[in-house]
Each structure stands twice: as C-alpha cells, then as structure tokens.
Amino acid sequence: MSNEDSPREDSSRRLLRGDPGEGERPEPDPSLFEEVVNLCKRRGFVFPSSEIYGGLRSTYDWGPLGALLLQNVRQAWWRAMVQQRSDVVPIEAAVLTSPKVWEASGHLATFTDPLVDCRRCKERWRADQIGDSCPNCGSDDLTEARPFNLMFKTFVGPVEEDAAIAYLRPETAQGMFVNFLNVLQSTRKRPPFGIAQIGRSFRNEITPGNFVFRTREFDQMELEFFVPPEEADRWFEYWCANRRAWYERYGIPSSWLRLRPHEEEELSHYSVRTSDIEFRFPWGWGELEGIANRTDYDLRAHSEASGVRLEYFDQTTGEHYMPYAIEPAGGVTRAAMAFLLSAIDRDEVAGEQRSVLRLHPLIAPYQVAVLPLSKKETLTPLARQVLAELQGSFVCDYDETQAIGRRYRRQDEIGTPFCVTVDFDSIDDKQVTVRERDTTEQVRLPLSKLAEHLLGRFSEAGDTP
Numbered sequence: 019m020s021n022e023d024s025p026r027e028d029s030s031r032r033l034l035r036g037d038p039g040e041g042e043r044p045e046p047d048p049s050l051f052e053e054v055v056n057l058c059k060r061r062g063f064v065f066p067s068s069e070i071y072g073g074l075r076s077t078y079d080w081g082p083l084g085a086l087l088l089q090n091v092r093q094a095w096w097r098a099m100v101q102q103r104s105d106v107v108p109i110e111a112a113v114l115t116s117p118k119v120w121e122a123s124g125h126l127a128t129f130t131d132p133l134v135d136c137r138r139c140k141e142r143w144r145a146d147q148i149g150d151s152c153p154n155c156g157s158d159d160l161t162e163a164r165p166f167n168l169m170f171k172t173f174v175g176p177v178e179e180d181a182a183i184a185y186l187r188p189e190t191a192q193g194m195f196v197n198f199l200n201v202l203q204s205t206r207k208r209p210p211f212g213i214a215q216i217g218r219s220f221r222n223e224i225t226p227g228n229f230v231f232r233t234r235e236f237d238q239m240e241l242e243f244f245v246p247p248e249e250a251d252r253w254f255e256y257w258c259a260n261r262r263a264w265y266e267r268y269g270i271p272s273s274w275l276r277l278r279p280h281e282e283e284e285l286s287h288y289s290v291r292t293s294d295i296e297f298r299f300p301w302g303w304g305e306l307e308g309i310a311n312r313t314d315y316d317l318r319a320h321s322e323a324s325g326v327r328l329e330y331f332d333q334t335t336g337e338h339y340m341p342y343a344i345e346p347a348g349g350v351t352r353a354a355m356a357f358l359l360s361a362i363d364r365d366e367v368a369g370e371q372r373s374v375l376r377l378h379p380l381i382a383p384y385q386v387a388v389l390p391l392s393k394k395e396t397l398t399p400l401a402r403q404v405l406a407e408l409q410g411s412f413v414c415d416y417d418e419t420q421a422i423g424r425r426y427r428r429q430d431e432i433g434t435p436f437c438v439t440v441d442f443d444s445i446d447d448k449q450v451t452v453r454e455r456d457t458t459e460q461v462r463l464p465l466s467k468l469a470e471h472l473l474g475r476f477s478e479a480g481d482t483p
C-alpha cells in the first residue's frame with residue numbers, strides 16, 4: 019500500500035529517538051528558531067494570547083498541539099520524579115500565598131532583577147542582559163540600575179487594603195517548605211525524601227522574550243529533596259546527573275547540553291551551590307533547569323518566622339535536625355522548546371523534501387494517527403473501531419481528508435511516530451498497515467496484534483505510555 023519509496027535516510031539517525039545522548043551534533047543555526055516558531059504558529063502549537071484584541075505582550079496561549087506537548091513534558095517529568103520513585107511524594111499548593119511566606123523566604127527583600135531606564139527612549143531593561151547602551155535606540159544615557167521586585171502583588175477579598183495583600187507565587191518551592199511538617203506527618207517519609215510539584219509560577223519579568231523562553235507566567239517542575247546535611251553534596255551531584263540524563267533520554271543531543279556551575283556572586287540568596295543545565299539555543303546557551311543546594315535556609319527561615327519548628331526527629335539517633343534541600347527546578351515551556359528545537363529536521367522521501375519532527379514518541383503530541391485510506395463510507399466503521407481501540411492506550415489523531423501521502427507529511431511535520439492506515443483489504447483480511455515516522459517503513463499486521471506491536475515499539479524507545 020506504499021506510495022513512498024524508502025527514504026534517503028541519514029544513517030546516523032536512529033529510529034525513534036529513545037537512545038540517550040546521541041553524541042556530537044553541529045551547532046544549531048539561527049534559522050532553526052524561526053522554523054520552530056513558524057511551525058508552532060502554522061500547526062497550532064502556540065497562539066498569541068488575547069489575539070483578537072491585538073494580543074498581550076509576550077503572553078501566549080498553547081493551542082491543541084501545544085497543550086498535548088506540554089502535557090507530555092509534564093507527564094515525562096512526573097513519571098521519572100514521582101511515579102517511578104518511592105522516595106518522592108507530590109503536592110499541589112496554592113498560587114495565592116500569604117505575604118508572610120515571602121517575607122520569611124527573603125523574596126520580598128531580594129527577589130529582584132536590576133532595572134535600568136533609557137533616558138532617551140524610556141524603554142526599561144534588565145541591566146545584566148544588556149551592555150552599556152540601550153538595545154532599542156542605542157543611547158548610552160541609562161539610569162543607574164535599581165532593584166525591581168519580580169513578584170506580582172494582588173488583593174484578596176473586596177477591600178483593597180494592606181491586610182489583604184497576597185502574592186502570586188514566583189516559584190512553587192515555598193509550597194514544599196511550608197508544608198514540610200504536614201507531609202512528614204501524613205506520609206511518614208524520612209530523609210532522604212522529596213516533595214515534588216508542577217504548577218504555574220508568575221514573575222513580572224522586565225524583558226520577557228525569545229518567544230516562549232521567558233514569559234511572565236510559566237509552569238515549573240520542582241522537587242525539594244530533603245537530605246541529612248552531611249549527604250547534601252552527594253545528592254547534589256546525583257540530581258545534576260539524573261536531570262541531565264532525563265533531557266537526553268527524551269531526545270536532546272548530549273552535545274547541546276551542558277552543566278554550568280554558578281559563580282559565587284551569581285548564587286541566589288538561598289543557595290550555597292547551584293548548577294544550571296543549559297541548552298544550546300540558536301541564540302546561545304540558555305537555562306533549562308537549575309539544581310541548587312538550598313541548605314536548611316528555607317526551613318530555618320520559616321521556623322523562625324512562624325514559631326513552628328520545621329524539623330525531622332530521627333528516632334534511631336534521638337536527634338532533631340533540619341534537613342538540607344536539594345532542588346532541581348525546571349520549566350515546562352523551556353523544556354518543550356528544547357525538545358522541539360532538537361527534533362526539527364528535514365530529509366528526502368521519494369525525491370521530495372519533507373519536514374519531520376523527530377520527537378521522542380512520548381513527547382510527540384499524538385502517539386498514533388489513524389488514517390483510513392479514503393473517506394469512503396465502507397472504510398469509516400472499521401477505521402473508527404481501530405481508533406476507539408487504540409484510544410484506550412494511546413493519544414490518537416484521526417484524519418480522513420486529502421491524499422494519504424499528504425496526510426503522512428502532515429503527521430511527520432508534527433512528530434506523530436506511528437500512522438495506522440486502514441484500507442479496503444483491511445475489511446476482509448482484518449489487517450492494517452503501520453508506518454513509522456523516521457524511516458517511513460511500513461509493516462502490515464493483523465488488527466489483533468496492533469496494540470501489542472505499538473506498545474512494543476514504545477518500550478524499545480525506553481518508555482511506555
């Protein structure tokens with residue numbers, strides 16, 4: 019049933035990027051970024067927010083494919099950080115937080131970026147992101163840098179008075195610290211153990227930009243891993259290696275990642291040691307995730323401010339102590355962007371150029387597309403039946419319009435790893451064709467073996483849905 023020749027594959031490409039760290043790759047060129055941005059707009063990954071009203075600067079809505087992509091990134095993190103570990107439990111804390119939390123944590127005083135104004139064009143900039151002149155008008159008449167607090171303040175209840183001020187959280191981490199005792203007592207975990215959370219955080223960034231790289235609201239994926247203080251360095255190293263391996267496992271080439279230790283003066287107010295996992299974005303290295311040793315800074319600060327001792331009582335030694343927190347903190351949208359930039363590719367199939375998104379099968383928005391060969395009524399019931407069966411295990415797309423070759427291309431372009439084609443023979447022989455994205459190879463299989471075959475291909479890629 020093929021109407022494609024076998025592709026002229028770059029033989030260094032492995033089928034279904036499940037294999038970690040594929041080694042050296044050339045530097046990403048700037049056109050990659052444009053290509054990803056175009057794809058995101060054209061195929062409905064990302065829309066400008068409030069677009070029919072002219073948009074809201076640097077704010078985005080995620081469309082149908084984008085919502086699936088982000089969900090897959092969250093799930094991949096959740097599987098690795100919560101589901102597959104017995105030493106981590108999740109929470110979901112509130113976004114609105116008491117000012118007391120941010121006063122104690124030091125964020126009210128120090129969660130700032132240095133702000134400068136251009137006296138000529140009045141634009142405002144983050145001092146550490148520009149040189150000596152205004153990137154907008156070139157003037158070097160800039161004000162002195164002054165600290166600008168990034169937290170969004172709001173008013174809770176009907177009266178706008180000081181007593182009712184609340185903040186939108188700028189990190190999810192404080193939810194883990196202030197619930198430390200609640201979690202300890204309700205789960206009977208003991209260090210080393212972690213509390214994990216995925217949720218929305220808000221920062222009034224001075225210069226958002228680079229598409230979705232820096233926005234004012236974003237989802238974070240954070241773990242606070244509480245350890246005996248003397249084990250902190252060992253766990254820090256462990257999480258640096260573990261988290262880097264996660265990005266490689268889901269398709270980022272090893273040579274496009276690096277671990278960059280912070281210089282002393284760069285450390286956040288709560289950290290004694292931080293390393294960033296950076297990705298080689300087309301505009302240069304940029305942070306995907308930070309791993310920090312926050313020591314007992316937060317538990318101690320909240321104990322002092324609240325009067326509640328946030329400690330662990332070790333029954334074997336009879337000692338009370340405050341564990342250190344090792345924090346891997348990543349962003350969902352930055353990870354999604356890095357996966358897209360790593361996956362976007364072109365090759366030639368049957369003498370034609372094709373755009374293909376070589377996403378890991380569990381990161382791809384759709385895992386399987388069910389494509390009846392034609393829209394004829396005789397095929398629809400069987401195709402719908404195949405769809406319904408696969409939807410029990412996979413995220414599926416269904417598409418019955420246009421020539422089959424065009425439909426394959428549309429699925430290649432959004433990264434769907436498998437297409438299942440139902441043709442006229444299928445009605446009698448109860449067989450379908452499975453076509454793989456990366457090689458465009460096709461196999462014909464009995465319907466009764468279809469789900470098992472696909473699950474097998476996923477587990478070869480290192481994971482199952």
Ligand code: ATP
Pocket residue numbers: 189221223230231232233234235236238305306307308347348349350351352353
């Ligand atoms: P940056 O130096 O880029 O401002 P940060 O060091 O302040 O980042 P962290 O406080 O370590 O960031 O936050 C953890 C993660 O949250 C980051 O690695 C990033 O993936 C994500 N993140 C932080 N700020 C933003 C933002 N404005 N937009 C999107 N993601 C963000």
